[in-house]
Amino acid sequence: MKTTTPEVCDYTGSTYRVDFWEGKGREYEDAVERIALRELLPAEGRRYIDFGAGFGRLINEAARYDEIVVMDYSATMLQDAKQYLAKQPNAQRFIYVAADLYKLPFAANTFDVGMMCRVIHHLADAPAALKQIHACLTPGSTFVLEFANKRNLKAILRYLLKQQDWNPYDLAPVEFVKLNFDFHPQYIYTALKEAGFTTIRQIPISWLRLGLFKRVLPLPLMVGLDRVLQFVGRMVPASPSIFTQNRIPGDRPPVVSQDAMFKCPITGAALHREGDTMVSTVGNPRWAIRDGIYDFKEPIQ
Ligand SMILES: C[S@@+](CC[C@H](N)C(=O)[O-])C[C@H]1O[C@@H](n2cnc3c(N)ncnc32)[C@H](O)[C@@H]1O
Numbered sequence: 001m002k003t004t005t006p007e008v009c010d011y012t013g014s015t016y017r018v019d020f021w022e023g024k025g026r027e028y029e030d031a032v033e034r035i036a037l038r039e040l041l042p043a044e045g046r047r048y049i050d051f052g053a054g055f056g057r058l059i060n061e062a063a064r065y066d067e068i069v070v071m072d073y074s075a076t077m078l079q080d081a082k083q084y085l086a087k088q089p090n091a092q093r094f095i096y097v098a099a100d101l102y103k104l105p106f107a108a109n110t111f112d113v114g115m116m117c118r119v120i121h122h123l124a125d126a127p128a129a130l131k132q133i134h135a136c137l138t139p140g141s142t143f144v145l146e147f148a149n150k151r152n153l154k155a156i157l158r159y160l161l162k163q164q165d166w167n168p169y170d171l172a173p174v175e176f177v178k179l180n181f182d183f184h185p186q187y188i189y190t191a192l193k194e195a196g197f198t199t200i201r202q203i204p205i206s207w208l209r210l211g212l213f214k215r216v217l218p219l220p221l222m223v224g225l226d227r228v229l230q231f232v233g234r235m236v237p238a239s240p241s242i243f244t245q246n247r248i249p250g251d252r253p254p255v256v257s258q259d260a261m262f263k264c265p266i267t268g269a270a271l272h273r274e275g276d277t278m279v280s281t282v283g284n285p286r287w288a289i290r291d292g293i294y295d296f297k298e299p300i301q
Contacts, residue, residue: 005102009122009179011074017055017084027219029206029241030057032226033117033146036203036243037061040144045113047255051101051133052119056081060088065113067258071097078293095258096293101129103265105287105296106136110261112252117146117243121181126173126188130195139250143197144243149204150174150182152240185242197246203230204237265296 020026037058048065050058054077062068070081075098085094099105101123114137123129137143151168158164166174173181185202192199207229208214208222217225233239255261262271262278269282278287278294285299 005100005128006124007179008073008100008102011054011072012076014074014077016077017057017080021057025214028214028222028226029209031219031223032205032230033058033241033243034061035223035227036146036205036230037115037117037144039203040142040201040243040245041115042113042142045142047111047261048113048115049106049111049136051114051116052122053077053081054118056085058115058117059085059094062113062115063089066093067095068093069095069097069111071099073098073100073297075290075293075295075297079291082292097296098293099265099296101132103296104132104136105262105265105271105294107256107261107263107270108135109138109253109256110136112138112141112255114141114143116144120145120183120188121148122179123181124175124179126181126183127191127194130191130197134195134197134248137248138252138255139248140252141248143246143248145188145192145246146241146243147185147188148182149237149240149242150184151238152182153207153238154210154240155182156238185237188242188244192244192246196248198249199244199246201245202234202237203243204233204239204241205230205243206241207233207239209240262294262296266299 045065047067048062049069049071051071053070053072056070072078078096078098082096085091120126155168159168171184171187173183175181189199207226264271264280264285266285267283269280271278271280276289288295288300
């Protein structure tokens with residue numbers, strides 16, 4: 001097993017919810033992401049996971065699933081999520097897990113639905129994380145992935161006008177700010193395939209993500225236009241954000257029970273619960289459960 005993993009874009013202590021979303025004029029982005037999710041998430045499922053859920057912004061799109069895992073690297077984001085989601089119906093369905101996408105603490109066949117939005121753009125080794133994700137989903141499961149598209153209209157124009165030095169047609173990810181990457185669609189589709197996923201559909205979204213449009217067009221019109229572009233733009237997906245629907249081939253077995261869903265992220269051994277600690281069946285690592293959040297980032301010393 002690889003012992004070193006790439007640096008993480010750490011949101012610990014971040015006020016992402018109020019700094020980026022609430023009152024920040026991003027109702028359009030939020031609305032069009034929800035449209036794509038409603039199209040791509042399956043009608044039913046036993047256990048759902050939002051990888052890099054942040055403060056839980058999109059969790060209510062998963063209301064139809066029996067159990068919901070809210071997973072993120074940042075424990076403070078998960079504390080925000082707990083507060084934000086406390087009033088959701090059946091809030092006891094939520095399981096909060098702090099973990100690193102490069103070292104996931106979930107056993108095989110733990111989830112039959114997974115989703116990741118606005119996270120892969122922080123990953124220096126996206127293919128490694130996709131392999132980790134694949135390993136905890138069942139055959140027959142659906143994984144909805146959003147990624148930031150480097151081959152978008154604005155980037156193409158800027159490149160042609162020589163206002164941008166990186167080439168949007170180049171397959172390699174571009175790191176435009178430290179730990180912030182835009183991806184060529186083909187790079188993501190290849191990484192998904194190599195991880196074991198079959199990509200079924202793509203929906204290019206957020207075509208009108210420009211201050212000018214937001215100033216002159218009312219929100220319902222922008223959302224309606226985006227819906228049309230999501231459909232007609234599928235052949236030439238040059239939007240800044242793309243949602244994909246991916247499946248793992250095979251018949252869907254039942255997901256494992258909640259007692260069996262965790263594994264040690266260091267050794268891969270099964271874990272069992274003793275009070276507020278998850279204890280490995282092999283070796284020493286022990287993992288804390290604090291304020292209702294499973295913490296798999298650092299073992300208890
Ligand atoms: C831009 S926020 C998106 C949050 C949420 N998905 C949304 O769309 O509102 C990115 C999130 O990814 C998480 N993240 C970044 N790298 C991670 C990693 N290696 N493992 C787990 N979470 C990670 C961050 O902690 C942060 O909450």
